[in-house]
Each structure stands twice: as C-alpha cells, then as structure tokens.
Amino acid sequence: MFEVLSNEALTPVLHRMVIRAPRVAAVRKPGQFVIIRAAEGEERIPLTIADADAEAGTITLFIQAVGASTRFIVSVPVGGSLRDVAGPLGMPTHIEKWGRVACVGGGVGTAVLYPLAKALAQAGNDVTTIIGGRSASLIILKDELASFSKQLLVTTEDGSMGRKGFVTMELSDMMADPATCPQAVFAIGPVPMMRAVAELTRPQAIPTIVSLNPIMIDGTGMCGGCRVLVDGETRFACVNGPEFDAHKVDFANLIDRLGTYREHEAASAECRLKQEVKP
Numbered sequence: 001m002f003e004v005l006s007n008e009a010l011t012p013v014l015h016r017m018v019i020r021a022p023r024v025a026a027v028r029k030p031g032q033f034v035i036i037r038a039a040e041g042e043e044r045i046p047l048t049i050a051d052a053d054a055e056a057g058t059i060t061l062f063i064q065a066v067g068a069s070t071r072f073i074v075s076v077p078v079g080g081s082l083r084d085v086a087g088p089l090g091m092p093t094h095i096e097k098w099g100r101v102a103c104v105g106g107g108v109g110t111a112v113l114y115p116l117a118k119a120l121a122q123a124g125n126d127v128t129t130i131i132g133g134r135s136a137s138l139i140i141l142k143d144e145l146a147s148f149s150k151q152l153l154v155t156t157e158d159g160s161m162g163r164k165g166f167v168t169m170e171l172s173d174m175m176a177d178p179a180t181c182p183q184a185v186f187a188i189g190p191v192p193m194m195r196a197v198a199e200l201t202r203p204q205a206i207p208t209i210v211s212l213n214p215i216m217i218d219g220t221g222m223c224g225g226c227r228v229l230v231d232g233e234t235r236f237a238c239v240n241g242p243e244f245d246a247h248k249v250d251f252a253n254l255i256d257r258l259g260t261y262r263e264h265e266a267a268s269a270e271c272r273l274k275q276e277v278k279p
C-alpha cells in the first residue's frame with residue numbers, strides 16, 4: 001500500500017498528490033510515469049511522475065480528474081492509501097542543451113509537460129512555455145511553469161485568458177522570427193493539437209517531440225494495448241516511449257485506436273456516477 005501524504009486541489013479538477021513510494025522515488029527520471037491502481041479491482045491509470053524526493057521517499061503527481069478512475073484516485077484523502085503504484089515506467093526524456101526550446105501543453109497534457117519543461121530549464125535551455133485550453137478555468141499549472149520558464153504564453157479558445165485562439169498561433173509567431181525560432185519543440189496534449197504542432201514544425205525540420213497517450217494496461221510491453229505506428233513500425237508507448245519524434249508518428253492511426261473504447265469510458269463514467277448518488 002502507498003500512503004497519500006498530501007492531496008491538494010489546485011483547481012476543481014486538478015490535484016497535486018504526494019505519495020510515499022521510496023523505491024520509485026530513488027530511481028525515477030523526468031519523462032517516466034507510474035501506473036496506479038487505487039484499490040483492488042480498479043482500472044490501471046498511467047500518471048507522469050512530476051517530481052520526486054529520493055531522501056524523503058516521495059513522488060509528486062498532478063492528476064486531472066477527467067473520468068471515473070481519476071476521480072476515484074483524487075478522492076483518496078491524506079492518510080489513506082493507494083493499492084498499487086508500479087514504476088518508474090517508460091523511457092526517460094532525452095534532455096540536452098538545445099538552446100531555445102518551446103514547450104507546448106494542452107489540457108491534461110500540461111500536467112505531463114511540467115516535469116519535462118522543468119528538466120529542460122535545469123539543463124540550461126531557454127524555455128518558452130505555451131499552454132492552452134478551451135477557457136481560463138481549464139488552464140492549469142500556470143504559476144508553477146512560469147517559475148522556471150523564460151516566457152510563459154497562454155491561449156484560450158474563448159479568449160477568457162491570454163490570447164484568443166490555439167497554442168499553435170503562438171508557436172507559429174515564434175517560428176516566424178529567426179530571433180525567437182525554437183531549436184526544439186516539445187508538445188503534449190490532445191492528439192489533434194500534437195498533430196498540428198508536428199505539421200507546423202515539419203517544413204522547417206525543427207526537432208519535435210510528442211508524448212503519446214494511448215490506452216495502457218500492463219505498462220510492460222506485454223499486452224499490446226498501447227501500440228502506436230512510428231516511422232511505419234509498431235512501437236509500444238509504455239516501453240519504447242511515451243515520447244516519440246512527432247514527424248514520424250502516424251497520428252491518424254492513434255486517433256483511430258483512442259476511439260476504440262470511447263463508448264465503454266462513457267458507460268463506465270455514467271455507471272460510477274449512479275453508484276456515487278446512491279443513498
């Protein structure tokens with residue numbers, strides 16, 4: 001069992017949780033994740049390790065409660081515990097000193113972007129972070145990201161915070177000026193956003209990395225659930241990724257696979273909601 005040491009609601013749907021997991025904390029590297037099962041019989045949920053303290057034996061997670069299982073995890077109170085925390089899983093991010101780097105995050109992806117952007121800044125890169133969402137209430141981790149970014153830009157689709165529009169508009173402006181054009185781009189968020197970033201940087205051949213979010217089950221490369229097509233070859237996001245060269249990812253195939261369980265997800269959320277309102 002893994003004790004929950006703190007559980008703080010940063011927004012109504014985003015929680016920062018600190019969990020005692022000494023063996024994970026001792027070896028974890030930026031870009032890696034854990035698979036959490038809150039209780040016996042619950043779904044396995046992949047979550048990026050946002051931070052770790054090897055001495056204290058703790059890991060920090062940012063969890064956006066989007067469906068039934070993530071809502072269950074964030075409902076575990078301080079002093080309570082999680083059944084399984086398996087990891088660290090996945091390949092660590094390849095961190096190098098690129099120079100000027102753009103880190104682009106959308107929705108839940110912003111939580112995944114956080115440790116990556118921090119590691120890039122710590123490696124001496126000039127990090128411009130661009131985060132976006134449908135409206136101001138969905139913009140997360142703005143202050144945390146601003147604390148180590150050289151510049152932080154926000155876009156919202158309804159214009160309620162920052163520039164009205166999409167993250168790609170800010171990236172496109174950066175790329176248009178040789179003085180600000182990034183030497184590398186990291187993009188994490190909804191698949192259409194990552195695909196748009198890949199298409200934007202492709203003509204100028206700017207190295208672009210995306211973190212893919214296929215459905216994961218065992219996290220060990222055995223079940224095949226997270227397979228993605230990269231450069232025409234089948235890869236497993238849990239062991240070969242989750243980060244890949246954006247210009248080589250088959251996004252159409254990824255979108256297709258992500259849609260496979262949409263009806264089951266909706267049915268599961270509805271069924272759990274009914275359980276929650278039972279007297």
Ligand SMILES: Cc1cc2nc3c(=O)[nH]c(=O)nc-3n(C[C@H](O)[C@H](O)[C@H](O)COP(=O)(O)OP(=O)(O)OC[C@H]3O[C@@H](n4cnc5c(N)ncnc54)[C@H](O)[C@@H]3O)c2cc1C
Pocket residue numbers: 033043045046047048049062063064065066067068069070071108111112212213214215216242262265266268269
């Ligand atoms: C390697 C990896 C690392 C991740 N790290 C984090 C993290 O640090 N913090 C965090 O909050 N989330 C993270 N996620 C996403 C998280 O795992 C999903 O949000 C979660 O599995 C949803 O489960 P659910 O049962 O609560 O929702 P579901 O009922 O399964 O889904 C509800 C809705 O959420 C959206 N959704 C589902 N899965 C994903 C996904 N993988 N990515 C984006 N949107 C999704 C879909 O629109 C879906 O309809 C990560 C995913 C992967 C693959």
Ligand code: FES
Pocket residue numbers: 215216217218219220221222223224225226227236237238239
């Ligand atoms: S989650 Fe099973 S192969 Fe990746």
